[in-house]
Amino acid sequence: xxxxxxxxxxxWIALASVEGSRTAASxxxxxxxxxxxxxxxxxWAQYLVDERAEARVYRELAARRxxxxxxxxxxLADAExxxxxxxxxxxxxxxxxxxxxxxxxxxxxxxxxxFGSIFVLALAQNAEARSPYQSEPFATPTMxxxxxxxxxxxxxxxxxxxxxxxxxxxxxxxxxxxGLVSNLALVMGIGATGVAPxxxxxxxxxxxxxxxxxxxxxxxxxxxxxxxxxEATEPNDYADESLPYLDxxxxxxxxxxxxxxxxxxxxxxxxxxxxxxxQDGAPPHGAALDPPNDHELVGGAWNAAVSSFLFFxxxxxxxxxxxxxxxxxxxxxxxALLLVGVALMATGAMVGLLSGGPPLRRAFRQLAIGFAAAxxxxxxxxxxxxSVG
Numbered sequence: 001x002x003x004x005x006x007x008x009x010x011x012w013i014a015l016a017s018v019e020g021s022r023t024a025a026s027x028x029x030x031x032x033x034x035x036x037x038x039x040x041x042x043x044w045a046q047y048l049v050d051e052r053a054e055a056r057v058y059r060e061l062a063a064r065r066x067x068x069x070x071x072x073x074x075x076l077a078d079a080e081x082x083x084x085x086x087x088x089x090x091x092x093x094x095x096x097x098x099x100x101x102x103x104x105x106x107x108x109x110x111x112x113x114x115f116g117s118i119f120v121l122a123l124a125q126n127a128e129a130r131s132p133y134q135s136e137p138f139a140t141p142t143m144x145x146x147x148x149x150x151x152x153x154x155x156x157x158x159x160x161x162x163x164x165x166x167x168x169x170x171x172x173x174x175x176x177x178x179g180l181v182s183n184l185a186l187v188m189g190i191g192a193t194g195v196a197p198x199x200x201x202x203x204x205x206x207x208x209x210x211x212x213x214x215x216x217x218x219x220x221x222x223x224x225x226x227x228x229x230x231e232a233t234e235p236n237d238y239a240d241e242s243l244p245y246l247d248x249x250x251x252x253x254x255x256x257x258x259x260x261x262x263x264x265x266x267x268x269x270x271x272x273x274x275x276x277x278x279q280d281g282a283p284p285h286g287a288a289l290d291p292p293n294d295h296e297l298v299g300g301a302w303n304a305a306v307s308s309f310l311f312f313x314x315x316x317x318x319x320x321x322x323x324x325x326x327x328x329x330x331x332x333x334x335x336a337l338l339l340v341g342v343a344l345m346a347t348g349a350m351v352g353l354l355s356g357g358p359p360l361r362r363a364f365r366q367l368a369i370g371f372a373a374a375x376x377x378x379x380x381x382x383x384x385x386x387s388v389g
Contacts, residue, residue, distance in 0.1 A: 041091065044138065046099050048087040053101035053109060054127070055080035060112035061120060069157060076150060083143055090138060118161030122353040125154040172311045173354075175215060177347045179315025181370045183207050184340045187319050188333065189377030193385035197328035204320035208313055216309035224301040318343055337371070344370045 036044075055077040062073035088094065100106070104127060111120045131147035133139035186207040191200045253274060257267035318339050322332040348366025352359035 040138070042099070044087045044090050045095050048084060048091065049098050049101045050105055051080045051084040051087065053105040055084065057105070057108045057112045057124060060109065069160070072153060072157060076153060079146055079150065083146070086140070086143065118158060118354070121154055121158040121161055125151060125158050126358065128154055173347055173350055175308055175311030176315035177344070177366070178215070179208070179211060179312040180318060180340050180343050180347070181373050182211055183316035184319040184336065184370060185373045185377040187323070187336060188374040189381035191333055192378045192381030197323055197332065201320065201323040204323060208316040208320065211316055212309045212313040215312040216305040219308040220301045220305035223304045227301065315343065340370065341367055
């Protein structure tokens, strides 16, 4: 995979644009055949409108950004404009009638105007990966290379957005998904035994509370333990008051720095600097001169616990809704499956977008996993119900 540092992308794109123009000028330009087929012209016209629509998407996104990201997105839009000019040249000018842009591109434009979010960039990343120019005989090698580079640039912008997403959002998606799958499996298994609808409802509510409390407690312990672990590894001022009494020529402070991974010469120089300052009467700054490593911010334990409880509960309540509203038997089971199926596909698609994968494939994968778990418990519950009956 080509890796391009985000901080250098604007300059890189500008240089690539210049080099691309030089390359295009040095190559023998592609010209339309003497008698292009109607199919050729339709394909070129479709490329033309798609390039225009993609350029509009990048400009809509750029309008919602500032600084370097705005410049990067504007440069991408300019590159799509060069591709547009290529197809106009082959068509011999503006056609009298143009097709509509692809539905996916129109959707991107609509989302860019209204949201301008990480999801739009993730979809744009997937769209750039599906460029047809690699196998298109009338697209120049430069254009095919541009599209691959655009994919990497959009990937970099999407990665920025993914990093800015809070852990709370990720916890919301995965916590809700856990609640959906576990409680669906529970109510399917209980319902298959043939018990009364009130018992299925009670079991679903009990499963919701048990799972949500377990998630909340687990998250509290996990975050609290991680914070305590980080605090134990951070340098502190435990020995600062002893610094003035250390031997300047043979002191153990250098060993402290070496234990933290500092090379010998640098550790000795740092130790001499700190001890000299302390003996001259300056306030001790042993820890301040050795800044702690950058650790991932883990947030508060109580916030994490409450969030996990609520996210799990929001997913776990969905399979129970049919019984809450008085349905029973086959109607309740089918309704629960439909509701959970829609929710599973939504969470799967969101995970796909955030990870840069195909949203539809991830949605169906999530649906298959959830329904498979429910099918296993349903069969087990049915067998148990038959044997008991």
